Amino acid sequence: MPREDVENGREDMLIDGSEAKQQKQKNAVPDVFNAHYLKVYYGKLFPHADMFRWLSYANDGRHPGCDDSYFGRREFSFTLDNDIYLRFQSFKTAAELESSIREKVPFKIDIGPVYSVDPSKRHAYAQSGDNVFTPVERELIFDIDISDYDDVRFCCSGADVCLDCWPLMTIAIKVIDTALRDDFGFSHILWVYSGRRGVHCWVCDGKARRLNNEQRAAIADYFRVYKGNENSQKKVSLVGPALHPFLVRSYTEVLKKFFEEKLLSSQNLFSDAIKYETILEMIPEESITSELRGRWADSRSTKDVNVVRWEQLKHQLQSGKQKGQGLRRCVEEIVFSFTYPRLDMEVSKHMNHLLKAPFCIHPKTGRVCVPIDPNHCEEFDPTTVPTLSQLLEELNAEGSRMEVDNEWDKTSLGESIRYFRSSFLQPLLRSCKEEIESSYSAKIQQSKNTLAW
Amino acid sequence: MEAVRSQRSFASPDVVLPTLPFYRSAPALEVRLEDFELYAIDRLRVLKGISDGLSRGKKPDEMEKSVNELWKSHMRHPQASEVVNKDIISHFVLRLVYCRTEELRRWFLSMETTLFRYRFLFETPEAQRALMAEFHIPYKIVSSGEYENVKDKLVQVARSLGQSLSGADSVFYKVPFEEVPELVACRRVFIQKGHAYVAMSQVVSLVVTQFRSLLSKALVLTNRKWTSMIREQEKDRLTPIVESLSSSYLGPDYSQPKELTDVSLKDIDQVARSSFPLCMHYLFEKLKEDHHLKHGGRMQLGLFLKGVGLKLDDALAFWKAEFSRKVGAERFDKEYAYGIRHNYGKEGKRTDYTPYSCQKIISSTPGVGDHHGCPYRHFSEENLRAALGKMGVGNRALEDVIDKVRHRHYQLACTLTFEAVHNTSCDAGINHPNQYFNDSRKVLESRNNSDGA
Numbered sequence A: 001m002p003r004e005d006v007e008n009g010r011e012d013m014l015i016d017g018s019e020a021k022q023q024k025q026k027n028a029v030p031d032v033f034n035a036h037y038l039k040v041y042y043g044k045l046f047p048h049a050d051m052f053r054w055l056s057y058a059n060d061g062r063h064p065g066c067d068d069s070y071f072g073r074r075e076f077s078f079t080l081d082n083d084i085y086l087r088f089q090s091f092k093t094a095a096e097l098e099s100s101i102r103e104k105v106p107f108k109i110d111i112g113p114v115y116s117v118d119p120s121k122r123h124a125y126a127q128s129g130d131n132v133f134t135p136v137e138r139e140l141i142f143d144i145d146i147s148d149y150d151d152v153r154f155c156c157s158g159a160d161v162c163l164d165c166w167p168l169m170t171i172a173i174k175v176i177d178t179a180l181r182d183d184f185g186f187s188h189i190l191w192v193y194s195g196r197r198g199v200h201c202w203v204c205d206g207k208a209r210r211l212n213n214e215q216r217a218a219i220a221d222y223f224r225v226y227k228g229n230e231n232s233q234k235k236v237s238l239v240g241p242a243l244h245p246f247l248v249r250s251y252t253e254v255l256k257k258f259f260e261e262k263l264l265s266s267q268n269l270f271s272d273a274i275k276y277e278t279i280l281e282m283i284p285e286e287s288i289t290s291e292l293r294g295r296w297a298d299s300r301s302t303k304d305v306n307v308v309r310w311e312q313l314k315h316q317l318q319s320g321k322q323k324g325q326g327l328r329r330c331v332e333e334i335v336f337s338f339t340y341p342r343l344d345m346e347v348s349k350h351m352n353h354l355l356k357a358p359f360c361i362h363p364k365t366g367r368v369c370v371p372i373d374p375n376h377c378e379e380f381d382p383t384t385v386p387t388l389s390q391l392l393e394e395l396n397a398e399g400s401r402m403e404v405d406n407e408w409d410k411t412s413l414g415e416s417i418r419y420f421r422s423s424f425l426q427p428l429l430r431s432c433k434e435e436i437e438s439s440y441s442a443k444i445q446q447s448k449n450t451l452a453w
Numbered sequence B: 001m002e003a004v005r006s007q008r009s010f011a012s013p014d015v016v017l018p019t020l021p022f023y024r025s026a027p028a029l030e031v032r033l034e035d036f037e038l039y040a041i042d043r044l045r046v047l048k049g050i051s052d053g054l055s056r057g058k059k060p061d062e063m064e065k066s067v068n069e070l071w072k073s074h075m076r077h078p079q080a081s082e083v084v085n086k087d088i089i090s091h092f093v094l095r096l097v098y099c100r101t102e103e104l105r106r107w108f109l110s111m112e113t114t115l116f117r118y119r120f121l122f123e124t125p126e127a128q129r130a131l132m133a134e135f136h137i138p139y140k141i142v143s144s145g146e147y148e149n150v151k152d153k154l155v156q157v158a159r160s161l162g163q164s165l166s167g168a169d170s171v172f173y174k175v176p177f178e179e180v181p182e183l184v185a186c187r188r189v190f191i192q193k194g195h196a197y198v199a200m201s202q203v204v205s206l207v208v209t210q211f212r213s214l215l216s217k218a219l220v221l222t223n224r225k226w227t228s229m230i231r232e233q234e235k236d237r238l239t240p241i242v243e244s245l246s247s248s249y250l251g252p253d254y255s256q257p258k259e260l261t262d263v264s265l266k267d268i269d270q271v272a273r274s275s276f277p278l279c280m281h282y283l284f285e286k287l288k289e290d291h292h293l294k295h296g297g298r299m300q301l302g303l304f305l306k307g308v309g310l311k312l313d314d315a316l317a318f319w320k321a322e323f324s325r326k327v328g329a330e331r332f333d334k335e336y337a338y339g340i341r342h343n344y345g346k347e348g349k350r351t352d353y354t355p356y357s358c359q360k361i362i363s364s365t366p367g368v369g370d371h372h373g374c375p376y377r378h379f380s381e382e383n384l385r386a387a388l389g390k391m392g393v394g395n396r397a398l399e400d401v402i403d404k405v406r407h408r409h410y411q412l413a414c415t416l417t418f419e420a421v422h423n424t425s426c427d428a429g430i431n432h433p434n435q436y437f438n439d440s441r442k443v444l445e446s447r448n449n450s451d452g453a
Helices: A010-027 A035-044 A048-056 A094-104 A119-126 A167-183 A213-222 A245-266 A273-280 A286-296 A305-318 A325-339 A345-349 A374-379 A388-398 A414-452 B033-055 B060-074 B080-098 B102-122 B125-134 B144-160 B181-185 B200-233 B238-250 B265-275 B278-290 B295-308 B312-327 B329-343 B358-362 B381-391 B395-406 B410-422 B433-452
Strands: A074-079 A085-089 A108-115 A135-137 A140-145 A189-193 A198-203 B172-176 B190-192 B195-199
Touching: A035 A094, A035 A388, A048 A094, A048 A414, A074 A094, A085 A119, A108 A119, A140 A167, A140 A213, A140 A345, A167 A189, A167 A198, A167 A245, A167 A374, A167 B190, A189 A374, A213 A345, A213 B181, A245 A305, A245 A325, A245 B144, A273 A286, A286 A305, A305 A325, B033 B060, B033 B080, B033 B102, B033 B238, B033 B358, B060 B102, B080 B102, B080 B200, B080 B238, B102 B200, B125 B200, B144 B172, B144 B190, B144 B195, B172 B200, B181 B195, B181 B200, B195 B200, B200 B238, B265 B278, B265 B312, B265 B433, B278 B295, B278 B312, B278 B381, B278 B433, B295 B312, B295 B329, B295 B433, B312 B329, B358 B410, B381 B395, B381 B410, B395 B410, B410 B433
Parallel strands: none
Antiparallel strands: A074 A085, A074 A108, A108 A135, A140 A198, A189 A198, B172 B195, B190 B195
């Protein structure tokens, strides 16, 4: 037996594990979330080293241009079992981070900004009176919650999701990811399933991390189309004689297709009067809405009623006799209302917002916050994301092996960690190293020049 | 009279001051103490006018006109040679006045930047180019080859803004998008791979960004100098003027409730009905109805209630009574109580937060599920009519209110509502929800007293 005696609690698991194959039915790990399972997860599966490498951004001491204090100025915050909330945790090394996580077994790990000084010592600095404790770097982050779409999805509400409404998240990933890359020129972008009802996005380019709050707000506003609050009639208002190229691209490449091919039918948007009335309300022309209402009163149809009625509505609005720009725009407004991403703006606007770390376990669902590959986001299925208990079962089924380093490799977490490393971490660290190298040589050059004076 | 601030650096004598100064360094001028104060008050009138215009939601062309008028009516001087001096001196005096807290700095920065923007627009194209050169704006004009490549997109953006792109407008600057956050936020530029294509007519944004960042840094420095030396050195001369300038003109910030308005938990329902402005009354009703409010609503109503005089303990009890019906008492204590104590300066940064002003509320951007914001601005007309009817605003007054809303005079609309509900005049106008409340209490109190007599 390898190291099971090093830590208490592990022994039981491995004993279970060696018999797991025969007793799988009987000894299956109950499908609940608890601190004991979490302890095993942090002990054997959580990719501590990868998290450290990510958040160090190549400041690993291997290059004279490295900033050795960088990782130590990052805020972590832990939510513990009994809802004790520990903010402003900081760690100097990978080992410190790992041992603290293993020891405290946080139900949730949040990642905050990199501050000007070590956040755990902020009080000492505060004595000096000058306002030196301030965030200096932070990934550009986005948080999209499906509960914000409750007025346009009819399969679930609140924190629930299913495969009928999840495409809304797929749309969000596609629209935002493309714009972040093509418009803003970012390339190191990590999408993560938030464990229950949405997705998180981390933009990690050096340029993104150094944006100030005003620039963050500008990007968030660039993405904002949805302006309605609970008391305004139209949720989306597309003004002006034409749409911005970003909106045109989003509409033609993503929104229209998803609306017509998926949501229209899966959400039954035109199936009954209550639903189609909310859509008709978005059309300001009385004569058109009453005509459509008349046609729809008779619901006999062999084809999908949603598709038929949508085509009729489009035909009415776009036919030659409608001269007003505004009426043609209605079709787009309806599609935008039902599909366009809805961001939690506040999260993106400020450097000091905390966001849950990837690979945490959501305490309510037990699911791992796994990365999502934006290139294959249509294939992502939130209902098959590995759960804590499933991972432990898989671990047990494998039984005890000699090597303990890459235990995740044998579980269904393996694929996620491999993706994280090969598609996100490696390219990121490569460009961070280049950045460190070039700013270092620039500095050397500069000091040479000053000497030459 | 000796030179004020003789300890500061002197501008070199051969520099010819342009009509629109950048205020890079304090002037080497002799100023009489009376002028010191009078100039500052004149400039403050201009900034206050700008602030009012912004909070009324004036459009850019209306703002341009109003800034021009404000400047002409307040910043003239009988001696032509003194005009520039008055401009510079008043700016630097107000820097001293408004450097002293984060809130003051933010207000001053925002108003001065707006002022600068419109003054830049008044300049001739030649003067604008000269100013750009002086600011060392390092960006190149897009070459004709590159222009042809992106022309379609640029035309599209121009069309989305309701403009057409003629040959004369084909001068574009290519700049990192970070330099023009306001153009990005409104999607007024085409962005590709991190670069924004800024039209000649938009360069004001580039200059303004520079101006803003210079002024922002300068204000922090001035604050340091103020606290470390100027305040003490000038304690018999300038300090009293500076301190009275900020308090005499800004009006109260309503962070400390007046004794008159102390409100206890048991009266709150009655007081809400009689004396809350619509924005707060609506939030209050929604809270009672849903037993929940999202973050923006909790902040807007919570800080208002603090200003009204609800003590921390009462506030906790008040919010808990509602929230616990929806989320349970335990979750309230865990998730929401912190925020309320935070508002009262008992958690986190321990800042005693001030209630939101009309300007802040009007410029907020409520989203899905949000109920905060200014009803006059954010409600649809239909919903606003219903809400006003419920408040007891009669037909005629209601039409007047709606008329103001249509012209985007939201604070005037609120003032008319106040007058209709209280059957009295309100000459000062409504600038702050807590002012509405205080004025309402005064009216009702005097009525009660005269009834009793």
